[in-house]
Amino acid sequence: MKIHDGFLGEIEITEAEIFDFEDGLLGFPGCRKFAIFALTDYPPFVGMQSLDDPAVGFVLVDPRFFVKEYKPDIAHTQLQKLDIQSAEEAQIYSIVVLDSDVKKITANLFGPILVNARKKIAGQCVLTNDQDKYLLKYPLYQTNTPKVG
Amino acid sequence: MLVLSRKKDETIILDNKIEVRILEIKGDVVRLGIVAPKDIKVYRGEIFDAIAEENRQAQRSAASLATLQSILPKTEK
Numbered sequence: 001m002k003i004h005d006g007f008l009g010e011i012e013i014t015e016a017e018i019f020d021f022e023d024g025l026l027g028f029p030g031c032r033k034f035a036i037f038a039l040t041d042y043p044p045f046v047g048m049q050s051l052d053d054p055a056v057g058f059v060l061v062d063p064r065f066f067v068k069e070y071k072p073d074i075a076h077t078q079l080q081k082l083d084i085q086s087a088e089e090a091q092i093y094s095i096v097v098l099d100s101d102v103k104k105i106t107a108n109l110f111g112p113i114l115v116n117a118r119k120k121i122a123g124q125c126v127l128t129n130d131q132d133k134y135l136l137k138y139p140l141y142q143t144n145t146p147k148v149g
Numbered sequence: 150m151l152v153l154s155r156k157k158d159e160t161i162i163l164d165n166k167i168e169v170r171i172l173e174i175k176g177d178v179v180r181l182g183i184v185a186p187k188d189i190k191v192y193r194g195e196i197f198d199a200i201a202e203e204n205r206q207a208q209r210s211a212a213s214l215a216t217l218q219s220i221l222p223k224t225e226k
Contacts, residue, residue, distance in 0.1 A: 007214055027201030028208075042217045058207050059214070075190045097207045102219045108207070111200040126200060128190060136203055140220045 003035055005049045006057040013037050018051065019115060019122040022081070026111070026124055031056050034122070036093070036115065046093060048113075060093035063109050066140055072112055078125045082116045091115040096140070103141045109134035 005011045013035045021032050033051040044065045050056035063070045074087050084090045092114055094107035110131060115122040127134060153161060160170045166186055173180040183191055 025204060026197060027204040039214070042214055045214075045217055056208055058204075059217070075188075077188050077190065095204060095207045096217075097203065098214070098216060100216055102216050105216060105220055108200070108203050111203065124200070124204075126190075126192060126196060131196070136199055 004054045019120050023123050059096040061096055063094040073128050073130055074125045075128050082114055083119055084116050105140050106137040107140055109138045110136045
């Protein structure tokens with residue numbers, strides 16, 4: 001199906017790329033359905049576009065591209081809701097705050113989005129006790145170099 | 150909204166399993182003690198406000214995707 005993305009204009013997405021956010025997204029309570037799709041020109045970044053409100057769209061990234069040892073402590077009840085055994089088995093994304101100044105681009109490691117691709121459900125989780133370890137505003141720029149395969 | 154008045158050391162019970170006790174009242178600070186089953190997560194409200202605000206900021210607007218190019222891990226390219 002075709003949807004309108006705030007950045008890319010009209011894009012084609014598949015049914016498999018549409019996820020239900022049963023609890024909505026903090027700050028956007030009316031948005032329950034989002035398409036999550038690869039930004040093919042900007043790997044590993046991923047787009048997330050609301051299907052309820054065309055004005056609501058985000059850039060996501062799997063935080064493990066930048067913080068290799070990212071292991072968020074997520075409440076059991078939140079995992080249960082998404083029918084996920086552990087955070088490691090889910091797709092994990094951080095919401096990215098863009099900025100024209102690259103040094104100010106941050107990712108939210110404290111409120112990750114967990115996706116259960118099998119059941120096509122997703123939700124934003126609030127970590128239970130890692131607020132100092134996993135920052136709400138984690139600058140992506142500084143971690144440019146360390147990851148070598 | 151349900152509004153209740155409580156004195157020091159008094160409690161409220163939520164859903165038969167969560168106890169909230171007024172431990173201390175000092176000026177404009179109230180200290181609460183919360184006893185709840187392990188699967189009930191308790192957060193300060195500001196944490197949710199902060200994440201909601203962060204989400205609002207992240208909503209893509211004028212910022213350009215092109216800036217992302219410069220933060221891609223070098224080994225990814």
